[in-house]
Structure formats: C-alpha cells, structure tokens
Amino acid sequence: MQSAPSIQKLLDELERLPGVGPKSAQRIAYWILNTDSASALRLSEAIAEVKATVHFCKRCFNYAEDDLCEICSSEKRDIHTICVVSEPRDIPPIERTGVYRGLFHVLGGALSPMEGIGPDDLHIKELISRLGSEEVDEVILATNPNIEGETTASYLARLIKPLGVTVTRPASGLPVGGDLEFADEVTLSRAFETRRPL
Amino acid sequence: MQSAPSIQKLLDELERLPGVGPKSAQRIAYWILNTDSASALRLSEAIAEVKATVHFCKRCFNYAEDDLCEICSSEKRDIHTICVVSEPRDIPPIERTGVYRGLFHVLGGALSPMEGIGPDDLHIKELISRLGSEEVDEVILATNPNIEGETTASYLARLIKPLGVTVTRPASGLPVGGDLEFADEVTLSRAFETRRPL
Numbered sequence: 001m002q003s004a005p006s007i008q009k010l011l012d013e014l015e016r017l018p019g020v021g022p023k024s025a026q027r028i029a030y031w032i033l034n035t036d037s038a039s040a041l042r043l044s045e046a047i048a049e050v051k052a053t054v055h056f057c058k059r060c061f062n063y064a065e066d067d068l069c070e071i072c073s074s075e076k077r078d079i080h081t082i083c084v085v086s087e088p089r090d091i092p093p094i095e096r097t098g099v100y101r102g103l104f105h106v107l108g109g110a111l112s113p114m115e116g117i118g119p120d121d122l123h124i125k126e127l128i129s130r131l132g133s134e135e136v137d138e139v140i141l142a143t144n145p146n147i148e149g150e151t152t153a154s155y156l157a158r159l160i161k162p163l164g165v166t167v168t169r170p171a172s173g174l175p176v177g178g179d180l181e182f183a184d185e186v187t188l189s190r191a192f193e194t195r196r197p198l
Numbered sequence: 199m200q201s202a203p204s205i206q207k208l209l210d211e212l213e214r215l216p217g218v219g220p221k222s223a224q225r226i227a228y229w230i231l232n233t234d235s236a237s238a239l240r241l242s243e244a245i246a247e248v249k250a251t252v253h254f255c256k257r258c259f260n261y262a263e264d265d266l267c268e269i270c271s272s273e274k275r276d277i278h279t280i281c282v283v284s285e286p287r288d289i290p291p292i293e294r295t296g297v298y299r300g301l302f303h304v305l306g307g308a309l310s311p312m313e314g315i316g317p318d319d320l321h322i323k324e325l326i327s328r329l330g331s332e333e334v335d336e337v338i339l340a341t342n343p344n345i346e347g348e349t350t351a352s353y354l355a356r357l358i359k360p361l362g363v364t365v366t367r368p369a370s371g372l373p374v375g376g377d378l379e380f381a382d383e384v385t386l387s388r389a390f391e392t393r394r395p396l
Contacts, residue, residue, distance in 0.1 A: 003290060004263045006251045010244040016237075018229045024217050029248070030287045031216045033261060037249045039214075044245040046208040047230055051238045053204045054231060063231060065202045089228045092201060 007033070059130070061106035061123050063088045071095075071104055078102045083140040084127065084156065086110045086149065094142065102140075105130065110148035111155055119155065127156075131163055138166040145172050205231070257328070259304035259321050261286045269293075269302060276300045281338040282325065282354065284308045284347065292340065300338075303328065308346035309353055317353065325354075329361055336364040343370050 003011075007029060014025035032040050056062070057069035060082075064070070071077060071091070081102030085091060088106055107122040130136065139160055143149035157167045173191040174183055183191070201209075205227060212223035230238050254260070255267035262268070269275060269289070279300030283289060286304050305320040328334065337358055341347035355365045371389035372381055381389070 004252055004261055004268060006244070006248045006263060007261060010248045013241040013244045016241075018225050019222050020226070026287070026290075027216045028218070030285075032245055032248060033252060033286075040245055040249045043211040043214075044242045044249075046204070046211045047238055047242040047245075050204045050208045050227070050230060051235045051242075054202055063202055063205060065204060070202060087228075088231075089224070092224075 056106075060104050061088075061108060061126070062091055062104055076101070080135055080137040081140065082127070082130065082134075082136050082138075083142050085142050086144060086152070090142065090144075100140075102138075107143070107152065110143055110152040112148045112151075122152075124156070124159070128159065128163075131160065131165055136165055138168060141167060141169045254304075258302045259286075259306060259324070260289055260302055274299070278333055278335040279338065280325070280328065280332075280334050280336075281340050283340050284342060284350070288340065288342075298338075300336075305341070305350065308341055308350040310346045310349075320350075322354070322357070326357065326361075329358065329363055334363055336366060339365060339367045 010029050010032065011022075011025050014020055014028050015022060017025075020028070032043075053065050054063050057064035057072055058067050059072045060069060062069040062071060064072075066073065078101045081100075082105050083094065083100060083102055084105045084107060085094070086107050086109060091104055091106070094100055094104075105123065105127050107124065107127075109117055109122055111117060111119065111122070127139075131139070139156075141153040141156055143152045153169055157169075160167050171194060172187065173194060174180065174187065180188070208227050208230065209220075209223050212218055212226050213220060215223075218226070230241075251263050252261050255262035255270055256265050257270045258267060260267040260269060262270075264271065276299045279298075280303050281292065281298060281300055282303045282305060283292070284305050284307055289302055289304070292298055292302075303321065303325050305322065305325075307315055307320055309315060309317065309320070325337075329337070337354075339351040339354055341350045351367055355367075358365050369392060370385065371392060372378065372385065378386070
C-alpha cells in the first residue's frame with residue numbers, strides 16, 4: 001500500500017491502541033484526515049494534556065491532576081471507609097452505582113506468583129499506613145473475583161483484621177437480571193454457598 | 199463518574215471517533231494513561247502532523263504531502279489509464295490487489311440527488327481536463343457498486359465516451375470464495391446477466 005509517510009505513521013500508532021485493528025485504524029485515520037483541523041487537534045492535545053497533567057494521587061493512587069484525586073479532595077466522602085481496588089479503572093464503575101460514598105485505595109495490580117508480583121510491588125504498605133493515620137472503620141476489598149484478586153483479598157484480610165478494622169468483600173453470585181440456566185458452575189456454587197435468609 | 203477533567207476531555211474526544219463507543223474510549227484512555235509518555239506523545243504528534251502535512255494531490259485529489267501524491271509522482275505508473283474512485287480511502291484496497299498500475303482520480307464523493315450532491319460538487323471538471331491534457335487511453339470507473347456509485351459511473355460514461363476514451367467498470371458478481379447459496383438476489387442476477395463464455 002502506497003500512502004503518504006505521515007498517514008502510515010498515524011496508522012502505525014493507531015494500531016497500537018487496544019481493540020484497534022488495521023481496519024479500525026484506517027477508519028479512524030480517514031476520520032482524522034476528513035475532519036476539520038480544530039477537531040483533530042483537540043484530540044491530539046487531549047492526549048498530550050492527559051500525559052502532562054495526570055499522575056497518581058498521593059494518598060490513594062487513583063489518577064489525579066493535583067496532589068490528591070477528586071475523590072480524596074472531596075469533602076462529601078465518608079472518610080471512615082476505604083474501598084481497595086486493583087486499578088484506577090475499577091473506580092468509575094463503583095462510582096456509577098452511587099451506593100458507595102467512602103474513599104478508595106488503588107493497589108496498582110494484584111498478587112500473582114505466576115507473574116512475579118508480590119506484596120512489595122503493590123501499594124500495600126501505603127494502605128496499612130493509612131489505616132494507622134486515618135480514622136478507618138471498614139476496608140472493602142473490591143479486587144476482581146478471579147484467582148489473583150481472591151489471593152490479594154485473602155492476603156490483605158489476614159494483614160488488616162488484626163488491626164481491629166472491619167474487612168468485607170462485595171458478594172459474588174448471580175448477576176441481577178441474569179438467567180440461572182446460563183450461570184457458570186463456579187458462580188452458581190458460590191451463590192448457593194453464600195445464600196442468605198429472606 | 200468522578201474523574202479528572204483532563205481524562206473526561208480525552209474520553210469525550212475519543213468517543214467522537216468512528217467505531218469507538220464509551221467502553222472502547224475508556225479502554226483506549228486507560229492505555230494512554232498507563233503507557234509511557236513517549237509512546238502517547240507519538241500518537242498525539244502523528245495526529246497533529248497528519249493534519250499539518252496532508253492535503254489533496256493537485257492532479258488526482260488523493261491525499262498527498264507534496265503537490266503531487268505518491269502515485270502521481272511515481273515514475274513507475276502507467277500514465278495511459280486513470281481509475282476513478284469516490285474517496286481517497288478507495289485507493290489502498292485497489293493498490294493492495296497489485297493488478298492495477300495506472301493513475302487515479304478521486305471525485306470526492308458520488309452523485310446523490312437525495313443529498314443534493316451534483317456534478318459541480320465533485321472533481322469532474324478536473325477529470326475531463328486531465329483527459330484533454332494527459333495521454334489517457336482508458337478510464338476505469340471504480341465508484342461503489344451502489345445506487346450513488348452506479349449513477350455517477352453512468353453519468354461519467356456518457357460524458358467521457360464522446361471524447362474517444364475507452365470507459366470500463368470493474369465487474370460486479372459473486373465474491374470469490376463465496377457461496378452461491380448465500381448470494382443476495384441482486385448480486386446473483388448481475389452475475390448471471392454478465393456471465394462470460396469459458
């Protein structure tokens with residue numbers, strides 16, 4: 001394919017994005033070529049700006065533009081609860097539910113002996129130190145319901161319980177609106193084991 | 199969702215791209231946030247560069263970085279044939295086949311009374327003028343095989359034939375490797391009507 005070098009360069013960079021194959025890269029590149037310059041430059045600048053201004057919150061390791069993230073610096077949050085998650089990307093879905101008003105703590109991953117990720121590679125020291133300096137009553141371990149997430153949650157529970165802080169984990173079970181017929185065995189087993197009286 | 203303003207701005211810009219919904223925008227935004235700065239800035243700069251350096255070829259209206267596009271300025275092309283297409287994006291798939299070594303002419307759209315696109319809105323005058331000044335033996339009308347493309351091809355054929363230039367159109371028919379059983383009626387009818395002796 002014979003195309004201008006700058007178009008080829010753009011295609012190469014676009015194809016590196018997650019979920020963007022050669023076809024989507026081409027569609028996006030043509031959109032960029034056809035759109036007005038102002039519009040394309042807004043995208044270009046939004047990418048550069050996010051890299052220049054966003055870093056990790058000094059307290060909870062969420063993405064932040066200032067020293068503290070929007071959640072840590074809000075005065076409307078319940079400072080007595082910390083929800084522990086693996087990655088910053090886990091925070092927006094929890095925020096969207098609207099049921100949680102406490103603070104967060106981002107570990108920056110999950111324990112994985114397979115990938116050589118141990119406790120020192122995660123922000124666990126910082127979590128323990130927060131439990132010492134802040135007035136925390138409950139830690140919700142919202143790591144993913146997979147092997148690494150469960151391992152991390154067990155590890156943290158053993159570490160935190162002796163400090164006299166309540167440790168909880170969101171329920172695993174059948175998705176609301178789902179069909180029992182189509183539930184996988186592990187989820188269904190878990191749902192039965194953790195059944196609750198009505 | 200409470201996220202840093204610069205992240206929200208990036209998400210808004212990403213969602214405007216074709217084929218990118220809220221979920222993909224988020225996945226791409228997190229990739230940009232997590233990747234090294236150099237890598238993200240290469241993308242940002244590739245977008246800005248393409249808008250700064252790419253314009254339309256003065257001869258054929260393909261994308262070009264110089265006055266002429268890579269194809270028009272190549273000395274290896276057969277200058278006696280012009281393949282007419284609707285958009286610059288139609289050129290790469292034809293180039294990839296490797297069977298065509300002539301020049302191109304991009305109309306910048308197709309005739310569409312519905313959308314109010316008439317002959318004066320396309321680069322038709324420029325095509326006719328090329329037929330006068332260049333040594334062209336054949337014009338291949340490779341507009342899309344849909345209503346607008348067929349209309350445009352018929353219009354151009356009527357215009358060009360009197361100039362003594364051979365006018366052709368790529369065959370419509372069954373896709374190679376496809377199943378006759380699953381062919382749509384229009385394609386199958388066309389394939390029968392244009393059947394050829396073996």
